[in-house]
Amino acid sequence: MVRRETPTPNNKKQTDFLVMDSRQTIGVSLTPKRFGTVNWYGLWSLYKKEVHRFLKVFTQTVAAPMVTALLFLAIFTLALGRAVETIGGIPFSQFLAPGLITMAMAQNAFANTSSSVVSAKMQGNIVDVIMPPISPTEFVIAYVMGGVTRGMFVGLTTWIGMSFFVPMEVHSLLHLVYHATTASMMLALLGLIGGIWADKFDHVAAITNFVVTPFAFLSGTFYSISRLPEPFYTLAHYNPFFYMIDGFRYGAIGVSDTAPWIGMAVMAGVNAALGLLAWRMVSTGYKLKA
Template sequence: MSEVATPRRFGRINWIGASYLYVKEVKRFLNVFTQTVAAPVITTLLFLAIFTLALGRAVETVNGVAFASFLAPGLIMMSMAQNAFANTSSSLVISKIQGNIVDVLLPPISPFEFTAAYTLGGVTRGTLVGFVTAIAMSFFVDMSIHNLFFVIFHAVMASMMLSLLGILGGLWSEKFDHIAAVTNFVIMPFSFLSGTFYSITRLPEPFYTLTQFNPFFYMIDGFRYGFIGQSDSVPMIGVAVMLGVNAALFLSAWRWVKSGYKLKA
């Protein structure tokens, strides 16, 4: 007699399905390592070279710290953020356009598992790019670490924040032009206007106050504090902001996925 098939039980969380989805996302960007990891490192090193060569003599120090040492953490963070966002947003948009998003929606994966797996995939790419970029920069800039907790915390939290924004952007976008608009009109302006290349203490009002409402500022400021021991805000405020923003973004992404927003016909 043939055995009767019985439904497979996964428990409260389908660890198998979530882990496979996460592995799929990691393999997706590792298969084009030159494009997804190596290229951002080269681009960031070019930014470092241009700014230090162009401004190195005019701005030798920032708050008593060598300009190159001040600039490097901001560039690393910007690279991590852009790649974490690109990972989740591009994956969802490509899957929706090609129609294979159904392969992710049909398996018994809950909205929470879906959101978590995509988010962790983006975090992995973002932190990997940051790690490789930091190693490459250490050959040209003093990359001594003042507080390892803040370096690791903000690297992970910033990558998570941009991964979640990438999920929201990928769900909302119906074509590549839409996700390009999110990148050009949201991600890039918030990144460049967050103290990546300068100390916000030099900004006049009202720009100084407005910058403190930019969550991108706290991820860069806290990450930089981990390296040089100086910040433009209270470091623990940045920790609270990152935790709060990520909680709100995860809840939003989870609810959009649960509702099938632009995922189900």
């Protein structure tokens, strides 16, 4: 890791800063800092940057999704609660809550990585991430873990918010944590890939509107897919979002539309494939390096 300058207090004048910088250049040769196979320092810094980025606007990135999820819970329970009292023996609101939490986590994990990469590209400061000796693997891991962290923050606050209105249970903590992590990871990877591909914010908005939202809505958050007529029932099984919501719901209330281990395997497979794609894009510098 190249050490460009020692951290200066913010109130230092620009001139002081320049003097310090040149003195340091003279005193210390600019050879890269030695690190082992993994640049832990770089990885950790990039991850920290990603987390601080969303924590700085906490109301927009964590509180707002919680409010939206609660509103969805309210309107769907009010609108459909009388007609659809139970799904598979579970009260409708209890069936709905885990799906809404997963949706909120997924959408925010996607928003975190995609907006970070696109805004860095638009503002030109993406070079600050590409130039340092951070390997493609470290790049992908840091961004994705940033997205996963936001997903977890949103999931946790939404869970707490919902527990005031709906009895929330944990049927299997293992499934809950596994699916929360893999769901956030899948969408964070999609966000990374989409962000690298996109040239402007509109492209990200298009992916959100035409890919993420439809997949999330049609994933069985609002209904049990066993109710679907035939071509759609089979089609629903090709939607990876279905497995993440189904698995998370199994972890919460112990009811699922498919066997839990299938969901776990699908999520692992999809994540591996997306991870490989993202890694490939970063290492070839697709739309990142001129």
